[in-house]
Amino acid sequence: MSGDTATISAEAAFDLGFRLLTAAGYSDDHARAITAIVVKAQGDECHSHGLYRIISCLDLIERGKVDPKATPVLEDRAPAIVRVDARRGISLLGFDAGLPVLEEKAKTAGIAALAINNCFHFSALWPEVEAIAERGLVAIAMTVSHAWVAPAGGSKPVFGTNPFAFGWPRGDKHPFVFDFATSAIARGDIELHRRSNTPLPAGVAIDRDGRPTTDPEAASDGAMLTFGGHKGSALSAMIELLAGPLIGDMTSAQSLAFDEGAKVTPCHGELVIALDPKSFLGAAAAAEITGGEALFDAISGQNARLPSARRYAARRRNQGRDMPVRRAVLDDLHALARR
Numbered sequence: 001m002s003g004d005t006a007t008i009s010a011e012a013a014f015d016l017g018f019r020l021l022t023a024a025g026y027s028d029d030h031a032r033a034i035t036a037i038v039v040k041a042q043g044d045e046c047h048s049h050g051l052y053r054i055i056s057c058l059d060l061i062e063r064g065k066v067d068p069k070a071t072p073v074l075e076d077r078a079p080a081i082v083r084v085d086a087r088r089g090i091s092l093l094g095f096d097a098g099l100p101v102l103e104e105k106a107k108t109a110g111i112a113a114l115a116i117n118n119c120f121h122f123s124a125l126w127p128e129v130e131a132i133a134e135r136g137l138v139a140i141a142m143t144v145s146h147a148w149v150a151p152a153g154g155s156k157p158v159f160g161t162n163p164f165a166f167g168w169p170r171g172d173k174h175p176f177v178f179d180f181a182t183s184a185i186a187r188g189d190i191e192l193h194r195r196s197n198t199p200l201p202a203g204v205a206i207d208r209d210g211r212p213t214t215d216p217e218a219a220s221d222g223a224m225l226t227f228g229g230h231k232g233s234a235l236s237a238m239i240e241l242l243a244g245p246l247i248g249d250m251t252s253a254q255s256l257a258f259d260e261g262a263k264v265t266p267c268h269g270e271l272v273i274a275l276d277p278k279s280f281l282g283a284a285a286a287a288e289i290t291g292g293e294a295l296f297d298a299i300s301g302q303n304a305r306l307p308s309a310r311r312y313a314a315r316r317r318n319q320g321r322d323m324p325v326r327r328a329v330l331d332d333l334h335a336l337a338r339r
């Protein structure tokens with residue numbers, strides 16, 4: 001491995017994360033859910049939402065923000081709507097509680113939505129849409145975050161990095177999944193550049209005076225930019241509305257105000273939607289849904305890769321062997337374990 005990259009087994013990473021989180025005060029359930037998701041992300045080589053996020057979860061406790069022992073409360077709101085109040089815990093237990101009900105409702109009504117409220121949200125969304133697609137459902141998930149991102153044409157932060165994820169079932173193949181921030185890069189990547197003292201790519205941020213910058217500190221002080229100019233900006237606004245006021249939760253600006261300068265993982269809501277192909281198509285569903293395969297062939301047939309292909313390849317590569325981690329992140333985790 002190169003100087004900047006170390007390796008760790010999934011078992012050792014899980015053990016390290018679980019010990020750090022429970023020692024800091026997280027319940028076993030929270031610690032297990034957090035560690036499982038970051039080890040999964042690290043194994044898929046999603047560095048911005050991998051092991052480094054254990055440090056974010058420890059910061060949440062240190063700043064007294066999260067309830068590390070919160071138990072989510074589920075409410076059956078309507079035939080196709082389930083709500084989970086995470087009670088200021090981490091979002092993951094809320095998703096685990098809501099998923100079986102979301103699945104059952106989507107398979108009964110054809111379409112259903114899960115709103116998770118009052119949750120601290122640090123994780124990637126692909127594990128959630130992948131889990132739903134593996135149950136034979138089409139999935140969409142979105143969250144706001146903190147107001148770090150300027151609208152296209154503006155220079156002051158309004159939007160969060162607002163991720164949007166989609167999952168499509170493919171029978172015994174890995175689901176078709178994409179999952180991206182609507183900002184040009186994720187906040188986590190800015191933090192990783194700051195920690196390793198490396199410049200940002202051009203075109204992702206402006207400084208406090210509205211000038212383009214590649215300096216992570218100046219970007220944190222100024223504003224991030226949306227991907228795709230006005231198009232990413234409009235999508236980000238949609239996510240603010242759907243995962244904010246529609247589900248009775250905070251926008252990114254409100255979430256940042258709630259943070260009160262602590263600079264920790266955002267607290268807000270998440271909206272997850274599931275659609276059942278069988279309800280749309282009846283007996284024809286299995287045949288019709290594989291119609292998507294022609295589309296995927298047309299993409300990969302010209303050597304354009306499918307989203308998540310890199311991630312699935314990393315998963316295969318790291319199965320049963322130590323996975324790569326930024327050395328600075330692993331050093332920080334080991335230093336925390338020695339404290």
Ligand code: NDP
Pocket residue numbers: 046048049121122123124125126143144145161162163164165177178179180181182183184185186187189304305306307308309310311312
């Ligand atoms: P990336 O730009 O790294 O990737 C976005 C998606 O595009 C992935 O599905 C990726 O697949 C795919 N992709 C990348 N390059 C190509 C390509 N050349 N051809 C086809 N597909 C491609 O994502 P972001 O940095 O924007 O986001 C990273 C993560 O951050 C996401 O998982 C997101 O959920 C998370 N996030 C979470 C937030 C939160 O509030 N919880 C806020 C913001 C982001 P692959 O993975 O295979 O490369």
Ligand code: PYC
Pocket residue numbers: 048121122123145146161181186187188189265266
């Ligand atoms: O990387 O933008 C991000 C992010 C925000 C909250 C969790 N991840």
